[in-house]
Every structure is written in C-alpha cells, then in structure tokens.
Amino acid sequence: MSPWISCTLDKDKPDMPFNIEDYKDIEPLPITTGLPDELCEIMYTDNYKQIMGIARALVQKKEYSARALQLTSEVIGMAPAFYTIWNYRYDIVKWQMETHSxxxxxxxxxxxxxxxxxxxxxxxxxxxxxxxxxxxxxxxxxxxxxxxxxxxxxxxxxxxxxxxxxxxxxxxxxxxFSNELSYTDTLIQRDVYNNSAWAHRMFVLKSTAPSGNDINDEINYVKEKIELVPQNISVWTYLRGLYEYFRKDVYDEEIIKFAETFTNNVFDLKTLENLPPVESSYAIEFLSFVYSKNEATQYKSITGYKALSEKYDPVRVGLWDHKIKRIQQGNRAI
Amino acid sequence: MSNLGRNAKFISSNILGRKRAVVENIIDEREDDDYIEPIMKELETETTTDREQTLHDCMELFNSKDKKDATLNRDFLKMYLNLAFSSKLPPQLTPLDASQPWMLYWISNSLKALNPEWLTDDFKRSLAQKLFKLVESDNSCGGPFGGGVGQLPHMAGSFAAINSLVVCDNIDGCWDKVDRKAIYKWLMELKQPDGGFKTCLEVGETDTRGVYCALEVASLLNLMTVELTEGVVEYLVKCQTYEGGFGGCSHEDEAHGGYTFCAVASLAILDKLDEINMEKLMEWCSMRQYNEERGLCGRSNKLVDGCYSYWVGATAAILEAAGYGNCINKKYLREYILYCCQSEKEPGLRDKPGKHPDFYHTMYNLYGLAITESKFYTPSGNFAENVTSTPVDASLLPSAPSGICPMNPVYGLPTKDAKAFFNHFR
Known part of the structure; x- marks a missing residue:
C-alpha cells in the first residue's frame, strides 16, 4: 500500500478504538444550563457529561477529523436519539468524501x-x-x-x-418491486394479522400498474386469507382498498356472495332479537358498506349496521349510527 | 383466561378471536350431539399472543372494582408532576436528553390542565428561563429551539418549547422573547418542494409530524403566509391511505394514529378538512377502538395504548368540532384510561397494564380523558383557533368527572391559554 493511501485511510478508519486521551486538548463544554434550579435536569453520569461536553466543543469548532468521527460513534452508541450528532457525523462524512479515493x-x-x-x-x-x-x-x-x-x-x-x-x-x-409481493407473502404466512405487510402490498400494487389479471389473482389471494381467518380487520380493509383503487369501487356478485358466507344470513333477518353467531363482524361491515351504495339494498345495509351496534361490534355504535343517518338522509356511504 | 371471552358481555365470544375460548365452545356444542361447525377460525400468531396478554390484564382490572369508584386520582398525579418539577431526574432518563422541551411540555401542560394554580409562578419562571437558556449561546436567543444546550434547532423541540411557553401566561414577558423572525426564516428553510417539512436542516425526516409542528408553531405565532403553506394541503392529502387514516410520508405508508393526528390537525389549521375522504377517516378512527380493552390502538391489529387516547381521540374531537359527528366511544375510552392506565402503586399514567407510567403517557392520557368528558364545538371565527370543549353533564358520567379544564384538541393546549397566546400575537 502506498504511503499516501494509508494516510487517507488513517483518517477514516472507523474501527479505531475510542480513546479519551485523543481529546485531551479539548475543553468539554457544559451540557446543562447552569441555572440554579434547572427544571427537569437529568443527573448525567460523569462519563456521559465528559463525552457529550467534548462532542459539543468539537461541533462548535466544526472540527472534521478522524477523532471527531470516532467520537460521534461513541456518542451515538450512548444516545442514538441525539440528532445533533447525526448531523455532525454527516458533515464529517461529506468532508471525508472530498479527499477519499x-x-x-x-x-x-x-x-x-x-x-x-x-x-x-x-x-x-x-x-x-x-x-x-x-x-x-x-x-x-x-x-x-x-x-x-x-x-x-x-x-x-x-x-x-x-x-x-x-x-x-x-x-x-x-x-x-419484483420481490415485494413474495416477501410480504412470507410475512403474512407467518402472521396473517400483520397490517404492515398488507399495507406494503397495497403500496407495491399502486406503484406497479398491475393488470386486471394481477388484481384478480390478488383478490383470490385475499379470499384465501379471509377463509383462513375471517375475523381479521387488516385483510377486509385491504379488500375494500383493492376494489376502491382497481375496480372503481364496484363490487361484483362474486365478492358479495363470498362475504355473505361469513355473516350467517344476518342481512335477511326481520328482527334483531337473538342475533346468531357469525364468523366475522368485518364481513358485516364490508357488506353494509357495499349495500349502502345501491338504493335497492340500502335496507340491508341498515340491518347490518344495527346488528353491529347490537351485538357484533357495539363499541363503534357512534359510527354505525352515523352511517344509518347518512343512508336515511339519502347520502351514499361515500 | 378462557372465561374472559364470556365475561366480556357485550361481544360474542366467537368474535373475540381467541383460540381457547373457541375450543371450549366446540366441546359445549358437541354435548348437544349435533355438531355445528366452529364459528371462529383463528390462528395463533405473534399478534394474537401479544393481544391475549393485554386482554387478560385489562379484564382483570375491569372486574376489580365498582364503576362508581373509577375516578382520576388527581392528588396522586399532582404529587408525581410536582416531584418531576422539584427534583433532578435520574440518569435512566438520559435517552430524553435530546427531548428536553418535551418533558417541560408534558409536565407543565398536565399541571395546568388539572388545575391552573398547580403550575405555580415559580415553575413558570424556571420553565421560561430554561427554554431561553437552551438557545442563548446560539446566534439567535429566542428560538428556534433544539432538544437541549448546544443542540441544533429541531421541529419537535420548537413545537414543545412554544407550547410550554403558552401555558406560562407570559410570565416576565417571556412571550415577547420569542424570535418570530428567526423562527419564520428557519421554517421556510425546512420547507420541502413536495409540500412537506423536514424536522431538522440536514439529516431529518419529512413527514406529517414535521408539517404539524411547523404549522402549529407558525399559527400560534401568527406567521402563516401563503409562501409557508404552499403545497401543504396537497402533501397531506397524499398521506391518506386506503385504510382511511394517514401515514407518515406521502408514499402509502401504513395508516398510524400519531401521523393521522398530525395530518388532521394540520388540515384543521389550514381549514381544509373537506379536502380528504372524511367517511373513510371516520371509519378508521372508529376501527381503532376495541370492544374488550375499550381503549384505542394506533394501527390495525396492534395493541391498545393510552397515548392514542389523545392521538386518535383528538382526531375524533377535531372532526366532532367540525360538525362531522363523533366516531369514537367516549364512555368506553374513559373506562380504559381510568381502569387500565392508572395504578395505585405508581403515580402517573401509563400505556397499558404492566407498563410503568411516564410523562408522555401522563399528558396524553389526561388529554384523552378530557376528550371523553367533553363535547367539542367551535363558537365562531377561524376554526382551529376557536375549537374548544365543554364538559358533558356530570350526571351522565358513571363516576365523578376528572375536572380537566376545557381544551383545544388541535393544539394540545388548554383553550384559555391558547387563546391568550393567539391574541398576544395579533
């Protein structure tokens, strides 16, 4: 290795062990206000005070050097949320870039x-x-x-x-985006309730202009996951999202029939007494939304929202009342 | 554990989504010879195991006392908050070193909301002194604010510093020490071409949090200009996702309680709530509430957490004030906070049973609790500045009201304090 290269390397050797002796010429600056009764003053350890004090001094001097870089590692190890040091480190790295081969x-x-x-x-x-x-x-x-x-x-x-x-x-x-659907699939296989993975799939689809067939495949994928666990908010919300963005919010007979298999004929009930057990309250919510879009089926929608209030998802009664009111006022749900 | 589902009287145990209860149901039904297919298929995953523990802890607390006895232990809280302002904080709080204005905000604002007299003049004086001392050594001495001595200005730090000053009633003329010009110039530097705001000049996030902090501070200080707000609405609208809530960035991030609050409060400040899909937002807010735990979570299939009593609760309160209706169940949320977020053993309020209290959860639970005991409206004039609450009739509450002062959910401040601050800069 030629001497000038090793010289360059010397200043950006990240694994140089931290040694406080390297900073003995630096007078640490105070990291507290010095007010007599400072509110919420943290009792820092001496080590923290010293290292942070040196860091403050270096930041103020705008010193860009190997030891400065080393010190930022030390500080970040102790206080990763200390954003000022991240900014300082960034400046040091930019300085390194100017001369690095x-x-x-x-x-x-x-x-x-x-x-x-x-x-x-x-x-x-x-x-x-x-x-x-x-x-x-x-x-x-x-x-x-x-x-x-x-x-x-x-x-x-x-x-x-x-x-x-x-x-x-x-x-x-x-x-x-080529690996993303299969990546999220492994996560969904691991935990079908993982909403982050479902949200990521939507991001992928929206970013990639999928064909009509791709969306059909996706809807089938969703159905499979619903059959696995019908009471899963993530997947029903995702299904609605798919229809909204890729099917112009138009719901076909097939998907309605599919959703109805989880609702135990609740929508056909004449009375709300003795509501039967169902497999999924989210299926009722989904269908109530779909039914609300068409005047001829709005009565079913009202039944669904009432059943949700009564038994299947009563904590959300405020929303269900709001939905019923909207239908009765002649507004569609969206 | 297997009894929990049945004890939750308002929900069919079938929908509870828990394996063991279902297994028992099957056995029960088998006794009536004609076996019916189990109504709830469910898989045990990380999500369900985490929730099971929380559910268990909450149920235990709900069953532990009479409803009339569930009240806010105000004196215990006062002790906790006073102690935080009267003694040094232990080294374990060093991770908050870059968030010092936040601690001041959480504590001072909690004291003020509980009882204006509890935030004494001595506290106010020390608070203002500290905040201005933090920025003294820099070129400007009245802001923008950073996390501590010698730290760079930061959006979040400036938000918390200004909000802390708001509750100090202009003691010793501290409001006039704020350098509005410097803050405005700095906000403009943080503004991004896509309409968002960065939290810090070089390395910093651009998200709805940045936007909210910028607009909140700017509107309080009367710094809202066309240049500052240009493109912001478009940015925020893009952050609403298919779920109905808002993500952090405009690239279809997962909808999240904190980022949703930031986006909705920002739109309220801009008076542009009508630009978003309101029905989906209301659905999303309402989906955050669980029948069993009764409190709010921040994302789908995540655990309930006391801080979302504010992030989601205040979002709902803003919508209520704007006339869209109420989309959360205040009665249930109140129960979650009173039963599950306070403990007789430790003062302060917490995330959930099993967690220790902290300043952050104390303030946001308190504000959430205030939401559950109030109605929201806007008397007149500019929407966001005038949103306020009025207590619901005490006879409608199962136990004594918590006595938290009327608040503005957009700003996270007592109405009176925010109003006085606004007027000062007009």
Missing part, C-alpha cells in the same frame, strides 16, 4: 457501521433519515446492500414502522 467504499463502510447501530436501536428515527441522507450522496447505491438489514429488522419486529417506511423509500429509489 474511493467514495463508494467509504460510504459502504459507513452503511455497515450504521447496520451495527441499527440492530441495537430498532425504534430509533434518526438512523433511517441518516441512512437516506447517505444513500442520496452515494454515487452508486445498491439495493442489494440495503436488503439484509431491512430483513433482519423486520424479522425481529414484523411491524416496525420506520423500517417499513424506509423500505418503501428504497423501493421507489431503486424502482425494483
């Missing part, structure tokens, strides 16, 4: 470092916006490099909001 490698190393931090802080916001910022300045970002960490994070918490949102951002950046 291999920018993609530099940024890939940065992403690997970030992976480690991510695994320890699943609920953090800053990690993902930092990751976006790095990808935006990356000359050759790779979807393949993003997938493992996304996979691990979802495996660990299948409904992690930040991870799902970041995944969508990535897909839009790389315009590669």
């Amino acid at each position: 291999n920018v993609p490698e530099l940024l890939n190393n940065e992403l690997s470092w970030l992976d480690e931090i991510t695994l320890n802080n699943p609920k953090n916001y800053q990690i993902w916006s930092y990751r976006q910022s790095i990808l935006k300045i990356h000359p050759s970002p790779s979807f393949k490099l993003e997938l493992p960490i996304l996979q691990m994070m979802i495996d660990d918490d299948t409904k992690n909001y930040h991870v799902w949102s970041y995944r969508k951002w990535c897909l839009l950046l790389f315009q590669d």
